Amino acid sequence: MTVHTTSVQTGTASVALIRNWPLTLLSAVLLPLLIGLGIWQMHRADEKAALNAAIDARLSMQPQNPAELTALQAYTPVRLLGYYSGEPYYLDNRTRSGKVGYEILQVFIAGEQRWLVNRGWVAAGSDRGRLPEVHWPLAAKVITGFLYPVADAQGQGSSADGATAARIQSLNSDLTSRLNLAQPLWTIRLSADSDTALVxxxxxxxxxxxxxxxxxxxxxAMAIALVLLWLFAATNIRERLRKK
Known part of the structure; x- marks a missing residue:
């Protein structure tokens, strides 16, 4: 009989530890969710780190002539001899170090092929109605950079043709398909050591x-905070700690 009484008292004490069952049930649902999201973000970090390593390895390769490549891959280093043709396109709303400006896109002719080159960034002036001046050499130049795909965004990139300077809001196949490029779905982003590169x-x-x-x-951290909230708001742990 004494053992039975002790068992009942122990069970009652364990149940009495929880004083807020709705908060307990809510915490039981949220805690696995918060932990799962944290684990998922750790997996994403590992994936991005592996992708970064793969990009760095590809960028460290020797530059090649893109016309000689059997398959084009993003971040493949390339080198071309040719000249810039026509006025640049100003890709709007691009930032560097918190400053708003433009990325300058210009057609580069190498032999019989035309490539769209992203020369880099220039700051916007105080008057947004005026585009900043961009200069380019008339003589033949060697450029180095890497291949980068065109994001096929919705909507028209620009209503201008290849002979007129233009401000564009997005770079997509609607624009590149009109420029008679060797590869309309690819651009070349200049490397910093190219003498025609901007920022x-x-x-x-x-x-x-x-x-x-x-x-x-x-x-x-949110999962830990939830456990602490449950302990001090849904249980009698504080009272028991005081008694001890």
Whole structure:
């Protein structure tokens, strides 16, 4: 009989530890979700780190003539001899170090092929109605850079033709298909050591691995905070600690 009484008292004490069942059930649902999101962000960070390593390895290869490549791949280093033709396109709303400006796109003719080259960034002036001046050499030049695909965004890139300077809001196949390019779905982004490059500082990935790691830390911190909230708001742990 004594053992039975002790068992009942123990069970009652364990149930009495929880005083807020709705909060307990809510915490039981949210905790696995927060932990799962943190683990998912850690996996994303690992994927981005591996992708960064692959991009760095490809960019470290010797530059090649893109006309001689059997298959085009993003971030493949290339070198071309030729000259710039026509006025540049100003790709609007591009930022560097928090400043708004334009990325300058210009057709480059190498032999019998035409390539669209992204020369880099220039700052916008105080008067947004006037485009900043961009100069380019008339003589033949060697350029180096890497291949980068054209994002096929919706809508028209520009209503201008290849002989007129234009401000464009997006670079897509609607525009490149009208420029008689060798590869309308590819551009060449200049490397910083090309003498016709502007401000490059290319962002190779939209979000670096460190950002996903920071997100994971936030999710795990929220999970810890939830456990602490449950302990002090849904249980009698504080009263028991005081008694001890």
């Amino acid at each position: 490059t500082d290319w962002q190779l990935l939209p979000s670096p691995p460190q950002r996903h790691t920071a997100y994971a830390v936030q999710w795990f």
